Amino acid sequence: MDPDRPDPGAPLEALPHRPPFRFVDEVLEVSPGERIEAARVFRPTEDFFRGHFPGDPLVPGVLLVECMAQAAGLAEADPGGARLARIEGARFLRPVRPGDRVVVSMRRAARFGPVVRYEGECRVEGSLVAEGTVTLRTGPGEAG
């Protein structure tokens, strides 16, 4: 699926992010408020590959965290858009290269009031490439 032209009927529309800063382009499975599995293909034409790094293109780890956060936000399906408030335990285990399809799996670990915490991981062809925990504030907020 081309992330620049998402299916208007897909739950992706619940995400406030838009290209070029949408880092989920397919929802594979979702149990709202509990867990989600989503995917993002990092196309060789992504602009950041030109600088990260010249001659050695590599998806920045922070963008894998963004994948995790956006997937978690989709699982919450908050109409106002859940905002990233905290990142913990992020680990980047293998390089993600142009053309790789990242499958991100997140599950809700905790909730209190408007704040939710999801933990999860990113895989490429079954191999673990990153893991981490993201905390999101749902409803109106300033972080993010």
Place this chain on the structure above:
Amino acid sequence: MRSDLEDKVRDTIVRSLRLKKKPEELEADAPLFGGSLGLDSIDALELVLAIEREYGVRIQDDGVGREALRCVRGLVAFLEPRVGTDGPRPA
């Protein structure tokens, strides 16, 4: 006079929320959240998880839970019938 439980609760609050205060400097009745400590809803989740981890007690997201998180005294009053005045026993 403070109970052992209150001392432990103060320690839990300061440690889990990384406050730049000594446990004994927390005012028993001062609001934990939205007051001078500068704590917000993210910190509330952190404290809820710390209480669950250290005392084995879950604070629900309801009126009772919110009252428990109002101040040090509220948290002690909430925990006391659940863990006793000495606080949790070592596992």
